[in-house]
Amino acid sequence: MALFALVDGNNFYVSCERVFRPSLKSWPVVVLSNNDGCCIARSNEAKALSIKMGAPWFEVKHLNDSDGLVGLSANFTLYGDMSDRMMSIAAGLGPHQEIYSIDESFIDLAGVRGDLTARSRQVRARILQWTGIPTGIGIGSTKTLAKLANFIAKTAERKPGSYPAEFGQVCNLAALPASDLDAVLGATKVGEVWGVGRRIAGQLEEGGIATVLDLMRMDPATVRRRWSVVLERTVRELQGISCIALQDQPTPKKEIACTRSFSRPVTDLGPLIEAVSEFATRAAEKLRGQASVASEVLVFAHTSPHRPGPRFSQSAVVPLRRPTSDTAALVQAAVLGLRSIYQPGFALIKAGVLLLDLVPGSLYQGELDLEPEVTSERSKLMATIDTLNNKYGKGTVHLASSGIDDRTRQWGMRQERLTPGYTTAWADMPIAKAV
DNA sequence: TCTGGGGTCCTAGGACCC
DNA sequence: TCTGGGGTCCTAGGACCC
Numbered sequence A: 001m002a003l004f005a006l007v008d009g010n011n012f013y014v015s016c017e018r019v020f021r022p023s024l025k026s027w028p029v030v031v032l033s034n035n036d037g038c039c040i041a042r043s044n045e046a047k048a049l050s051i052k053m054g055a056p057w058f059e060v061k062h063l064n065d066s067d068g069l070v071g072l073s074a075n076f077t078l079y080g081d082m083s084d085r086m087m088s089i090a091a092g093l094g095p096h097q098e099i100y101s102i103d104e105s106f107i108d109l110a111g112v113r114g115d116l117t118a119r120s121r122q123v124r125a126r127i128l129q130w131t132g133i134p135t136g137i138g139i140g141s142t143k144t145l146a147k148l149a150n151f152i153a154k155t156a157e158r159k160p161g162s163y164p165a166e167f168g169q170v171c172n173l174a175a176l177p178a179s180d181l182d183a184v185l186g187a188t189k190v191g192e193v194w195g196v197g198r199r200i201a202g203q204l205e206e207g208g209i210a211t212v213l214d215l216m217r218m219d220p221a222t223v224r225r226r227w228s229v230v231l232e233r234t235v236r237e238l239q240g241i242s243c244i245a246l247q248d249q250p251t252p253k254k255e256i257a258c259t260r261s262f263s264r265p266v267t268d269l270g271p272l273i274e275a276v277s278e279f280a281t282r283a284a285e286k287l288r289g290q291a292s293v294a295s296e297v298l299v300f301a302h303t304s305p306h307r308p309g310p311r312f313s314q315s316a317v318v319p320l321r322r323p324t325s326d327t328a329a330l331v332q333a334a335v336l337g338l339r340s341i342y343q344p345g346f347a348l349i350k351a352g353v354l355l356l357d358l359v360p361g362s363l364y365q366g367e368l369d370l371e372p373e374v375t376s377e378r379s380k381l382m383a384t385i386d387t388l389n390n391k392y393g394k395g396t397v398h399l400a401s402s403g404i405d406d407r408t409r410q411w412g413m414r415q416e417r418l419t420p421g422y423t424t425a426w427a428d429m430p431i432a433k434a435v
Numbered sequence B, C: 001t002c003t004g005g006g007g008t009c010c011t012a013g014g015a016c017c018c
Helices: A012-020 A044-048 A063-067 A076-093 A116-131 A143-158 A178-186 A198-206 A212-216 A220-226 A229-238 A269-289 A327-341 A372-392
Strands: A004-009 A029-032 A039-042 A070-073 A096-101 A104-108 A135-140 A170-172 A256-266 A292-303 A313-324 A348-360
Touching (some): A004 A116, A004 A143, A029 A044, A039 A044, A076 A096, A076 A116, A076 A135, A116 A170, A135 A143, A143 A170, A143 A229, A178 A212, A212 A229, A256 A269, A269 A292, A269 A327, A269 A348, A269 A372, A292 A327, A313 A327, A313 A348
Antiparallel strands (some): A004 A104, A029 A039, A096 A104, A256 A348, A292 A348
16 A cells, blocks of 8 residues: 655744754744745744735834844755755655655655654654754655645644644554544645645635545546546545655756846846846756756746836747757857847846756757767866856856856845855854853 | 745647648 | 548646645
8 A cells, every 4th residue: 555754844944044043943033035025934933923925025024023023035055955954864764755845755655664653753853853953744645645644743733722732743644543534634624735726725615615524525527527637636645545656756847947036127138138148047057957958948027017117028939949958058049039029118127037848968869060079068068167166156157148247236136134054155154162 | 115936737729630 | 401530739828836
């Protein structure tokens, strides 16, 4: 029988920050998106202040004075490093791991013997001791049930009384007698199910399907007819029929994006070219990281949907004569596309580059009349640039079109509350002192 | 003043093919 | 009265995820 665990960091970004600033524990803390725009992670205390996921910072920052709310700029380099540490310990729970997001991984528990609940508590304690990150672990016979168990584990801990206390931190739905399982599912809103978003939750509730138990008891064929094959699969997963397999090898991305909001509006073509060159460069690095080549480049720019004034929103797709992962070729295509859509006089607040129609770099379409040595020289050059940038820091070697001086970048990100790179920069390493 | 970034999958409908 | 049958590919849009 299939069996899965889901290990998930609690309020992950906030927890990463708290590891290095213990004084933040018990305070309401939020981590902000790029440009310090929205709240993308909240401590339990911040959730208790009714701060919603995605709430704009400017709407909640008055809580700083009244309730001591702390807002921090996102430090993704730090979170990525903490994630690696957490994942490698979580992997000890079973033979196969799928890293599902920066703070979540599924573990395949099929065939693992012993008391899985006790084993999970040990792994949870080890992650906490070795990294400082608190986690919740859910176990179920399908990935959807493991996700649900994880939700229950975290909710039982955070809101005493919501579920039996023994479900706190680690919840094993697979070990529950059927009647107890029904009680738990009947006490959980349908919108908490993985794959049921706001829209579908609303439609289900209108039809009298309010709890997870109600959804589990629906007829899959009816669900397929009235909704979709996707929701049908969710129903079957709730019924204990495993339909979503563990993916322990990451599948290559089919598209790669790099998009950013600007710290302040940009009107002129010059800085836009810089920004788009930078985005294409970042995207090309990710592309080479998965050993793929792109066949098309999409570039877009738009004005703010929230602000008054003339609106502009356009995109252009630039086909490449041949698929490539060469930064110069991708930047050139992106800039070409940008020039084709650019119109002066608009206060643009966001732009981006998407690499589309990605194929493995090993699929090489040979052509007559091209010097293969040139191509292989170029890929050696790219590999060298990647090595240098990895070793000496992002952007150490870059194209001149992305700008030659960071300080003149009027489009650069706003990060006014950035914390140090505690585990990723020698200069920022915390020093322990004996008192 | 001020609102993130990066993905996936499915479906319906149109164009086109034999 | 009465207008085939079977298929592929592409795109736009919707919904979801973290």
